[in-house]
Amino acid sequence: MKLNMPEFYNFAAQVDEWAVKHPEKRAVWELDEQGNEAVLTYDELRRYSNRIANVLGTIGIEQGDKVLVLVPRGITAYGLYLALLKLGAVIMPGSEMLRYKDIEYRVNHAKAKAVIGFEGILEEVEPARGQCDSLRHFVTIGHAKDGWIGLQDLLGDQDEEFVCAQTRADELAFLSYTSGTTGGPKGVMHVHGWPFAHLAVAAKQWLDVREDDTVWATAGPGWAKWIWSPFVSTLGMGATAFVYKGRFGAETYLNLLQKYPVSVLCATPTEYRLMAKVTDLDQYKLQALRSACSAGEPLNREVIDTFRRVFDLTVRDGYGQTENTLLVGTFVGVEPRPGSMGRPSPVVQVAIVDEEGAELPTGKVGDIAIDRHMVALFKGYLDDPERTAKAFRGEWYVTGDQGRMDEDGYIWFEGRSDDIIISGGYTIGPFEVEDALVKHPAVAECAAVASPDPERGNIVKAFVILKKGSTPSDELTAELQEHVKNLTAPYKYPRKIEFVEELPKTSSGKIRRIELRQKEKQQQS
Numbered sequence: 001m002k003l004n005m006p007e008f009y010n011f012a013a014q015v016d017e018w019a020v021k022h023p024e025k026r027a028v029w030e031l032d033e034q035g036n037e038a039v040l041t042y043d044e045l046r047r048y049s050n051r052i053a054n055v056l057g058t059i060g061i062e063q064g065d066k067v068l069v070l071v072p073r074g075i076t077a078y079g080l081y082l083a084l085l086k087l088g089a090v091i092m093p094g095s096e097m098l099r100y101k102d103i104e105y106r107v108n109h110a111k112a113k114a115v116i117g118f119e120g121i122l123e124e125v126e127p128a129r130g131q132c133d134s135l136r137h138f139v140t141i142g143h144a145k146d147g148w149i150g151l152q153d154l155l156g157d158q159d160e161e162f163v164c165a166q167t168r169a170d171e172l173a174f175l176s177y178t179s180g181t182t183g184g185p186k187g188v189m190h191v192h193g194w195p196f197a198h199l200a201v202a203a204k205q206w207l208d209v210r211e212d213d214t215v216w217a218t219a220g221p222g223w224a225k226w227i228w229s230p231f232v233s234t235l236g237m238g239a240t241a242f243v244y245k246g247r248f249g250a251e252t253y254l255n256l257l258q259k260y261p262v263s264v265l266c267a268t269p270t271e272y273r274l275m276a277k278v279t280d281l282d283q284y285k286l287q288a289l290r291s292a293c294s295a296g297e298p299l300n301r302e303v304i305d306t307f308r309r310v311f312d313l314t315v316r317d318g319y320g321q322t323e324n325t326l327l328v329g330t331f332v333g334v335e336p337r338p339g340s341m342g343r344p345s346p347v348v349q350v351a352i353v354d355e356e357g358a359e360l361p362t363g364k365v366g367d368i369a370i371d372r373h374m375v376a377l378f379k380g381y382l383d384d385p386e387r388t389a390k391a392f393r394g395e396w397y398v399t400g401d402q403g404r405m406d407e408d409g410y411i412w413f414e415g416r417s418d419d420i421i422i423s424g425g426y427t428i429g430p431f432e433v434e435d436a437l438v439k440h441p442a443v444a445e446c447a448a449v450a451s452p453d454p455e456r457g458n459i460v461k462a463f464v465i466l467k468k469g470s471t472p473s474d475e476l477t478a479e480l481q482e483h484v485k486n487l488t489a490p491y492k493y494p495r496k497i498e499f500v501e502e503l504p505k506t507s508s509g510k511i512r513r514i515e516l517r518q519k520e521k522q523q524q525s
Contacts, residue, residue, distance in 0.1 A: 002347070003196075003197055003200055003347055003375050005169050005193050005196060005197070005375060006169055006193075006196070007168065007169060008166055008167065008168055008169060009167065009168075009169040009192050009193050009195075009196050010085055010086070010088075010164055010165065010166070010167045010192055011085055011173075011192065011195040011196070011232065011236065012049065012082045012083075012085035012086045012164055013086075013164045014195075014236060015027075015042075015045070015046070015082060015235045015236065016046050016164070018042050018235070018238040019042040019043045019045065019046035021042075021238065022042060022238065023041060023042055023043030024041050024042075024043065025041060025042050025238070025240070026039050026040075026041060026042075026214075026240040027040050027041055027042040027044070027045040027078070027235065027240065027241065028040045028045060028075050028078050028240070028241045028243060029214065029240055029241065029242050029243065030074055030075050030243045030245065031242070031243065031244050031245065031246075031256070031260075032245045032246060033245065033246030033247070038075060040075055040078075040079075042238075045078065045079065045082070047160040048075075048079045049078075049079045049080075049082035049083045049086065049162075050083070050086070050158075050159070050160050050161055050162035051155050051158040051159070051160055052079050052080060052082075052083035052151065052155065052158075053082075053083040053084075053086045053087050053162045054158040054159050054162055055151060055154045055155060055158055056083060056084070056087060056089075056114075056139070057087055057162075058154075059137055059139070059149060060136065060137060061084075061087060061089055061113065061114055061137065062087070062088075062089070063087060063088030063089065063165050063167075064088065064089070064090065064172075065087075065089045065090065065113040065114065066089070066090045066092055066110045066111065066112040066113060066175060067084055067089050067090065067091060067092060067112060067113065067114045067115070067116060068092040068094050068103070068106060068107055068110075068112045068114070068115045068116070069081070069084070069091055069092060069093060069094060069115075069116050069117075069221065069222075070094045070095075070096055070098065070103070070115065070116065070117040070118065070121045070125070070222070071096065071116065071117065071118050071141060071221055072096045072118060072120075072220065072221065072245065073220050073221060073243050073244070073245050074243060074245055075243070076118075076141050077221040077226075078231065078235070078241065080116060080141070081221075081227075081231060085164075085167075085173065085192075086162055086164045086165060087165060088165030088167050088171070090172050090173060090174070090175050091173065091174050091175070092106060092110060092112060092174075092175045092176070092177070093174070093176050093221060093222045093223065093224070093226065093227065094106065094177075094222045095220065095221075095222030095223065095489060096118065096120065096121055096220070096221075096222060097222075097489040097490055097491060098121070098124065098222070098489050099124055099486065099487060099488055099489060100124045100125070100126075100127040100128050101487060101488065102185075102488060102489060103115070103124060103125055103128050104127070104128035104131050104132060105184050105185065106177055106185070106187075107128060107132040107134065107135060108131070108132055108134070109184065109187060109382065109383070110175055110187055110382060111134040112132070112134055112135060113134060113135065113136050113137065114135070114136065114137035114138070114139060115135060115137070115138055115139070116139040116140075116141065116151070117139075117140060117141070118140065118141050118142065119140060119141075119142050122140060122145065122148065125138070126147075129147070137149065139151055167192045168191075168192065169191060169192050169193030169196065170191050170192075170193060170379075171191055171192050172189055172190075172191055172192075172379070173190060173191055173192040173194065173195075174188075174189075174190040174194065174227065175187050175188070175189060175190075175382060176188045176190070176224050176227075176322050178224075178321075178322040178323070178427060179420060179427050179428055179429030179431075179432060180387070180429050180431065183387075183431065184431075185429070185432075186381040186382075186384060186387055187381055187382030187383070187384070188224075188322045188323050188378045188381060188382075189378055189379040189380055189381070189382055190378055190379070191379060193375070194325070194376055195227075195232045195236060197325060197347070197375045197376035198228065198232050198233070198236075198325045198326070198376060199232060199233065199236045199237070200347065201325075201326060201331075201345050201346055201347050202228065202229075202233060202318075202320075202325055202326040202345075203232065203233035203234075203236060203237050204237070205331045205332055205345075205346065206293060206316065206318050206326055206329045206330075206331055206332070207229060207233050207264055207266060207291065207293050208264065208290075208291040208332045209233050209234060209237040209239050209264055209291075210237065210239065211237060211238040211239060212239070213237075213239040213240065213263045213264050213291075214239065214240045214242050214260070214261050214262050214263055214264070214288070215229070215230070215233070215234040215239050215240065215241055215242060215262070215263070215264040215265075215266070216242040216243075216244070216256075216257075216260075216262045216264070216265050216266070216267075217229035217230040217233070217234065217241075217264075217265075217266035217267075218244075218248075218265075218266065218267045218268065218271060219266070219268075219425075224321075224322040225295060225296065225425075228295075228320070228325070228326075229266045229293075230243070230266075233266075239264075242260060242262055244256060248271060248274075250271075250274040250275045250277065250278050251278060253267075253271065253275060254275055254278060254281075254284045254286075255284075257284070257286045257288075257289055258284050258285055258286060258287075260288075261288040262288055262289060263288050263289060263290050263291065264289075264290070264291040264292075264293075265289055265291070265292045265293070266292075266293045266294070266295070267292075267293075267294060268294065268295070268296045268297070268424065268425035269294050269296060269297050269298065269299045269300070269303070269425070269457060270296075270297075270424040270425055270455060270456050270457065271425075272294055272299065272303045272307070272315060273300070273303055273454075273455055274455060276302065276303045276306040276307065281306070281310050282310050286311055286313070289311070289313060290313075291316075291332075292307065292313050292314070292315045292316065293315070293316050293317075293318055293329075294315050294316070294317050294318065295317070295318040295319065295320065295326075296422065296425035297422045297425060297457045297458075298317070298339075298341065298413050298457070299315060299317045300338075300339075301338035301339055303315060304336060304338045305338070314330075314336055316329065316330035316331070316332075316336060316342070317329060317330050317336070317340075317341055317342055318330070318341075318342070319341045319342070319401075319411075319413075321399060322378075322427075323377065323378040323391070323397070323399075324370065324374065324376055324377050324378065324397075325345075325376040326345055327344065327345055327348050327350060327368075327370055327399070328341045328342050328343065328344050328345065328348075328350060328368075328411050329341070329342040329343070329345065330342040330343075331343065331345075331346075337410050339412065340406075340410040340411065340412050341403065341410075341411045341412065341413050342410065342411065343408075343409050343410055343411070344409065344411070347374070347375070347376075348370055348371070348374050348376075349370060349371040349374070350368065350369070350370050350411065351369050351370075351396065351405075352364065352365070352366040352367065352368060352369070352403060352404060352405050352411075353366055353367050353369045353393065353396055353398070354366050354367075355367075355393075356393075356394075357369075357393040357394035357395070357396050360404075362404075362405060362406060362407050363404055363405075363406065363407075364404060365402055365403070365404045365414050366402060366403075366404070367393075367398045367399070367400075367401070367402055368398075368399045368401045368402065368403045368411065369393065369396035369397060369398045369399065370396065370397050370399070371395065371396065371397075372392055372395055372396060372397045373395075374397070377397055400416060400418045400420065401413065401414075401416055402414045402416070416450075419449065419513045419514075419517075421448070421449065421450040421458055421460055422450070422457060422458060423450070423453070423456045423457060423458045423459050423460060423491075424455075424456040424457065424491070426491045426492075428460060428491070428492050430447070430448040430449065430513065432488055432492055433448035433460055433462060433484060433488070433492055433493075433494060434446050434447065434448050434462075435488075436483065436484040436487040436488050436492075437462060437464065437480060437483070437484060437494075439483070439487060440479075440480055440483045441467070442466055442467055442470035442476060442480075443464055443465070443466065443467065443480070444465045444466060444467040445464075445465040445503060446462050446463060446464045446465065446503075447462070447463045447503050447511045447513055447516055448460055448461070448462045448463075448494060448513075449461055449463075449513050449516045449517045449520060450517060450520070451495075451496055451520040451524070452520060452521060452524040453495075459494075459495040459496060460492065460493065460494045460495060460496075461494055461495070461496040461497070461498065461516075461520060462480075462494035462496070462497045462498070463497075463498050463500050463503060463516055464480070464497055464498070464499050464500065465499075465500060465501065465502065465503065466499060472499035477497045480494070480497055481493050481494060481495075481497070503516075504516065
């Protein structure tokens with residue numbers, strides 16, 4: 001299967017075409033924890049995003065400007081992303097859980113011109129205000145505050161028409177930040193043509209989204225997965241995006257799937273695992289649900305078997321990264337092999353390669369790699385040629401994951417070849433956790449690794465050497481955990497802390513996290 005990328009492409013313009021085709025159809029269907037609903041049709045979404053684009057254009061946001069977006073799930077996120085694409089601005093997705101150091105780093109690294117946030121994040125942005133020379137515009141999605149322009153105050157007077165920028169398919173559109181094992185997060189560059197490539201396979205042949213579907217993809221804005229499924233795969237197919245703004249609860253999710261006509265579900269393995277553990281699972285009747293997908297980390301066999309037995313539904317696994325798109329998966333019509341990641345995408349050449357970049361034979365464990373000319377591959381890490389170069393090995397982009405391919409082309413995940421921690425669908429770099437911990441006055445040295453966990457797949461565990469005069473205690477453990485939460489996003493904190501006298505190191509003094517990971521696996525097995 002070959003993709004013929006157009007010279008010019010803008011995803012927002014494609015969504016507007018659906019507004020012409022079926023203006024009265026639901027585009028976004030929002031539900032909060034209290035049961036309150038809000039709906040925008042495709043034409044209402046077109047006009048809403050146009051008004052936002054006019055506001056942002058009026059205050060000075062132009063084509064090519066980088067804008068950090070910090071908003072939670074909801075209709076506003078869809079309107080903002082479409083508006084920024086229409087302007088030709090570069091979207092920097094950011095989780096609403098980021099802390100000021102994360103925000104300051106991203107803004108300075110990207111030289112962002114504007115930040116758009118919801119009320120709950122403004123106090124995290126404020127400390128960065130004086131540390132970020134490139135920032136010119138501070139926009140809150142609510143009402144104006146001291147130093148912040150209120151988007152809500154300005155929308156009413158705006159024209160509902162807007163001429164979408166003519167953007168080249170190879171022009172920068174998204175700048176997502178992903179965790180690294182050393183140094184700060186990396187700015188992953190994706191162009192306007194990326195959604196075009198993603199729609200061709202991931203939306204149609206993995207999620208199996210059709211025009212008449214209601215799609216619930218549980219990822220939140222700020223993550224590449226939100227762009228993948230709730231945004232591109234849903235609106236790009238003319239379907240309805242169902243958005244639940246409340247917290248996860250296994251019974252809550254099952255009740256919603258029973259009550260609402262959700263026909264396509266995309267959730268994390270952790271969410272599926274917890275739903276599968278509900279004791280009276282067979283009481284739920286998910287009559288509308290016909291397609292279920294999982295991504296973020298490997299899905300265990302027990303969950304697949306449970307959903308097949310109870311709901312006669314196959315949960316199809318998928319594998320991809322912030323740097324690319326769906327690379328491997330159990331596509332529609334492909335028989336799942338529980339424990340396997342599935343088979344390569346029809347538009348991606350996937351191989352298992354050795355340290356020299358040579359393809360390995362069937363059954364051999366090596367690095368999972370893809371052809372460096374794959375159309376949906378990122379365009380490099382922003383202003384970081386060294387880390388960009390390290391991601392490639394000859395003609396291959398090396399994912400950082402290891403696996404093996406069987407005789408039928410199915411790929412089996414064997415583990416990370418680096419130290420990245422994937423917990424509950426979140427990707428966490430050990431450096432971020434360690435950097436926060438060593439800022440505590442009691443910590444002399446530390447190392448963070450993945451520790452197996454039955455619900456989250458893995459959790460963060462920190463091995464900590466204390467400074468002289470400090471004594472291990474439950475109180476200090478709690479204090480260190482809170483310290484990490486305050487310095488970086490709360491999901492990154494170490495759920496386990498073990499105080500040690502020394503850490504395993506190489507002859508050159510580098511911490512051997514692999515030994516600590518192996519120790520954790522042995523203790524859990």
